[in-house]
Amino acid sequence: YKVPYRWRPMTFKVDDVEYTNERAIATQQTGFSFVAQLRDNVPDAMKGVLWFGVDDANTCVYVPIYCCVTKVPYCYAHGNGDMLTLSWDAAFWVHNYVANQAYNRYSQMIPDIRRVQNGLEDSIASAVKVVEAEVMTLPNVRQREELSNFSDFWANHSTKEFKKLGDYLLVKYIDGNIKRETEPGVFKRTPEGMCASPEYGGYSEDYYRAVAKDAGERLKVIDIKAGK
Template identity: 35%
Template sequence: FYCCATGVPYCVREGVGSMLEYSRQSMFWAVNRIAQFAYLRYDEIGAEVRNVIDKYENHQIQYLDSLEQEVLSVKKKQQRVAHLTQYGVNNAMKLFRQWKDLDEYLMVKYIDGNIKRQNADGSFQDNGHNKRIPASPIQKPYSEKWIESVVNDHGQVLMER
């Protein structure tokens, strides 16, 4: 947002969710859903999240110079303020939708601790019989430490079965 902005989009307005009230319409909660997921599985999702951030930031770096030149060519201050305010609102809403889409994508791809297989175009592979059933997912092997812990804690029970 530019400091002259006279409005903000709903997703960042005061009162749209809080630290104690979840809101699907809140940018704060959209970003934090992904952040919380990344805390748990950064090794798997970090690069994908970083890619979305980098694309957004690089676009902004390339675009802002031309936006500012365009705004400076407008004679009336009120029109410049309106233009920059509208840019800020539209840009924030676009970013909000990107994060919501990323959240949904990550949930589908990484649900249940597995990783869904993808085609070269990024779409998810199906099982070859039904477009709504995924191909067998990629499952990370258990760590040696985890296997050792299970054997130490429950080895006898497992042997009896």
């Protein structure tokens, strides 16, 4: 499914020849990443912003964490789950929930992930313009309060939305099939209210050719009527 990732180890051997797994820019084992935005023409409370994301940089949502924040958003907080304790309120686990489903059927799922990911980041970018304009003239203490609350809201909100995305992916792509939709997020039902017949996504042509080359004779379909 055109997954761009390669699992470790980074090298492997075939007939005593060693090869390397090409590494993608974004990797599945990323804990967190950020882009630092530094400015000198704004109040102190917003001079520094960390656009912060957890897990895979390819599928995360980057949230603005202002340098003035007075609390860690609960979705990022120490003690809210760990590597051995799943928490549905933790951004790390929720983003892994989404990404790890996509690793198995990347080409099919990534458009749905991009739709939600881009929608959230576009909303955040628009909201940043509004809140920064609003707090620009407030007293310093109020600026810190407003921007801290802003970062807290978007961190936790994006985590909740990604949990919904993970649930949606599980329902839509369960058992190798693809549920039909009337619009994104609304699944098609029969007149009786049952699940409409799904699509069967199958595999890519490259994959089918590889299978045919490896085991073609065994898998050929026999046409009994034609005597073949």
